[in-house]
Amino acid sequence: GQQLNQSPQSMFIQEGEDVSMNCTSSSIFNTWLWYKQDPGEGPVLLIALYKAGELTSNGRLTAQFGITRKDSFLNISASIPSDVGIYFCAGPDLNLNDMRFGAGTRLTVKP
Amino acid sequence: DGGITQSPKYLFRKEGQNVTLSCEQNLNHDAMYWYRQDPGQGLRLIYYSQIVNDFQKGDIAEGYSVSREKKESFPLTVTSAQKNPTAFYLCASRKLAGLYNEQFFGPGTRLTVL
Numbered sequence: 001g002q003q004l005n006q007s008p009q010s011m012f013i014q015e016g017e018d019v020s021m022n023c024t025s026s027s028i029f030n031t032w033l034w035y036k037q038d039p040g041e042g043p044v045l046l047i048a049l050y051k052a053g054e055l056t057s058n059g060r061l062t063a064q065f066g067i068t069r070k071d072s073f074l075n076i077s078a079s080i081p082s083d084v085g086i087y088f089c090a091g092p093d094l095n096l097n098d099m100r101f102g103a104g105t106r107l108t109v110k111p
Numbered sequence: 112d113g114g115i116t117q118s119p120k121y122l123f124r125k126e127g128q129n130v131t132l133s134c135e136q137n138l139n140h141d142a143m144y145w146y147r148q149d150p151g152q153g154l155r156l157i158y159y160s161q162i163v164n165d166f167q168k169g170d171i172a173e174g175y176s177v178s179r180e181k182k183e184s185f186p187l188t189v190t191s192a193q194k195n196p197t198a199f200y201l202c203a204s205r206k207l208a209g210l211y212n213e214q215f216f217g218p219g220t221r222l223t224v225l
Binding site: 031033035040041042043044045048050088090092098099101102103104106 | 115117144151152153154156159169199201203205211212213214215216217218219221
């Protein structure tokens with residue numbers, strides 16, 4: 001279930017601007033995952049992080065696994081209209097093998 | 112193609128009827144999950160299963176039932192006891208062993224109860 005603190009809840013930006021969102025947890029994680037969900041579709045995995053301090057890129061997307069293992073951030077550079085959607089962070093609960101999710105960041109990009 | 116399939120994409124039912132949502136995966140994943148998503152909301156866990164013939168309640172299991180008779184399949188039944196069943200339902204799966212244990216989602220089923 002949902003137990004990660006994700007911010008901001010929503011963002012309205014102009015095409016071409018950079019975007020940054022983050023996720024924090026009260027407990028440590030060994031894995032951080034970032035997903036994007038288009039309207040009416042299932043979430044799609046964008047980036048997976050496995051090591052504290054790791055910085056990983058996927059095209060215009062960059063994500064980092066925080067040193068404390070309790071946070072992660074996702075940056076999108078030079079946003080385009082198709083970046084519109086909801087972005088979720090997630091991480092597997094170490095005790096329960098369950099996946100914890102943030103509430104999502106809803107991104108709107110104005111052309 | 113490897114992946115998770117959910118059917119149907121859209122489902123309409125009359126109030127008081129039970130309905131079963133299908134979820135199949137050919138990724139050889141151990142665990143399977145069902146989530147509910149309401150408009151503008153995040154994901155809420157309904158049920159999950161880590162092994163065949165075993166499953167656990169999630170945060171909002173009341174009014175739902177599941178079975179896991181095969182590793183590949185994890186159907187969800189929305190019963191008439193579920194007070195507000197209209198929602199978007201997502202199935203997911205992941206491998207539990209090893210370092211790389213990303214969770215993958217199906218395309219979802221939108222259930223509307225009339």
